[in-house]
Amino acid sequence: MSNSVGRIRSLLIAVALVLLAAASPAQDWIRTGTGLGVERVRLAAADFKPSTTDAQNSQLLKTFNDVLWNDLDNAGIFDLVSKSFYPLQEPGQPSEVNFPAWNSPPPNTSMLAFGNLGAAAGKVTVQGWLYDVKNQASPQVLGKQYADNATTDAVRVIAHRFADEIIFRLGGGIPGIAESKIFFVSERSGHKEIWMMDYDGANQQEVTHLGSISLSPRISPDGSRLAFSSINKGGWEIMMYSFDLNRMVGFPRFGGMNLSPSWSPDGKIAFSSSRNGYPNIFVIDGSGGNSRRLTNDKGPDVSPTWNRKTGSQIAFVSGRTGLPQIYTMEADGTNLQRITDQGYAVSPNWSPNGQFLTLSWMRKYGPGEPGSNDIYLMDVASKQWVQLTHDAGRNDFPCWSPDGRHIVFQSHRGGSDQIWSMLADGSSVKQLTFKGANTQPNWSWK
């Protein structure tokens, strides 16, 4: 009797446990790890199809497809499937996707971007999708619709946005850079003025019209203001241009020689000023007030750059021991450390993740020494470095892209100073400017 009661009780407990387990909310688990082969995502980008019969379609489609392809190619995280492998029937709608034709050789792609574009009465509508074609059960990763005026500029922006969406989804949460801008110095108008362009070299336009010499443009973290140094009656001063007002705005004059401004992530500006006699590093608020001096020595201290992740460290160039070398310090001027051990090191720029400095370095300086100014990458914590450019003329002024995957720099490799960009491992080198002499690039923060 007692035995059967015990059995019933244990049965009841078991049933209760099962019910409890079933009632608790389902927990999704991912189990993964290193050593599974980090490879680039294999991505196919089918040409978008026209969805209307407007005469503008062919021209807009050509722009759109070219820009989208270049953006994905430049991203550095995709293994783009060559268009010659694509099936003849390219989809323009989700219902037209032929999964076996894409997910098996020759394309053998994992991801497929496709869609359609149609102009009608001066307006353009773009629909784009991203499909995981090896996952036929739930293939859609992304579906987007854009509408704008039917101009090539608008279509270019739409293509940039769609590419950025794809890069954001497949790149582990790092936003794409297709809509970022690059600021630089160009003298193609007769004077050294500040210019800007899209990250791929398109839409180059002049920003300042001062008619003097303007150098070292630095865009603010929010993209609303541009600080640079320019020579005027009083000498070299920090100047400010507002993109909200589209004109120069007033900024305090400090006297002496004021050069190379640099924005911190929270909007302060570090720069080099010789108002006390020797060029030293100073910090001011974004409005120009509250100035503080950080270094105090004879050696010229120039080109400060903030740790873009923490905003608590500054790297700069100092000639206090003779040839210029890179130093780091805390944002209050303490804990000074020399980073480079020899040669001629200039133009530091801190990576967005705070881990790396990129710099221009001539490791052996002197007549007859081999090598030239080349771009290097240095891990700030371990001081290990790697050379990114080789045997390619003078390279200077490297600057990180907002995603930390690209570096833009100035190079003399083609016989004149031009702006080039590359992936941060030194591959995929591309020339961005071709006209006149263009120097000192600065990539926007987003």
Added chain:
Amino acid sequence: MQTAAVTDIDMHYNDIDVYSGPGQLRRPLLWSFGLHLAFAVFVVLYATFISGFGRNSWGSGGGGDAMGATLVSSVPLPAVPAETTNVLATESKGLSKSQPTVQEKEPEAIPIPDKNTKTKIRPAPVKTETQRKPEPEPAESNQIPYGEGGPVSGPYTMNAGGAKGGFGFTGSGGDFGSRYSYYVQAVQRRVTENWLKYEVDPRITEAKRVYVTFDIARDGHPSNVEIEQSSGVPSLDQSAVRALQRIDSFGPLPVDYSGSKVSVEFWFDFKR
């Protein structure tokens, strides 16, 4: 008889010529000794004065500094995969071992004997088991080259639930891995990029696998980073946790995913 006598005399004469006494070698030996001595003196004098004995010669140091070249171990970039250059065909072994093709031998033609030749029947040499040398089984490489080896037509990745450290399409852990495999892949890539192996104690060459668990919130932010199973190497455990602390966001969870968070078990295999 006469001829014999003549030969005898000849022999005698020859004997004298060949076996001459030792006194006749004295002069050449003296010459030889003198010349050797002169050569030795010449060598010593030459080495001392003419060839510049004592001057620094090669290998004795000085001049020219060596340039130390160190490399950054991990740039936060997608590593360039070892791509196979031939896109269509591949020479890789892949996952499964292919059977060697058996070459069928043509039967040997038996010569038709002439009518009158003698045929000798020889017993064929019998090959016994002991005569064959034992061949070691070739070790299979478990390397999977880029872009191959995995299930060709499976979803993008194949790490869902299932056993710890293994693969499985479905399991007790829900179907997140199979539905949003691209997200899993992105998480894996991002963590691997941010794992700095140089943080590990340089004396360690190999270690047990570390298992780390964490949650990814809807906005992609990782939280609750915990070591589920330690490797026994504190610096390796620390580097694994730091890899996750470096990441602000994995990107928002897929829009059509209903849960508020997803849990990740991530392992780190360390080998130098």
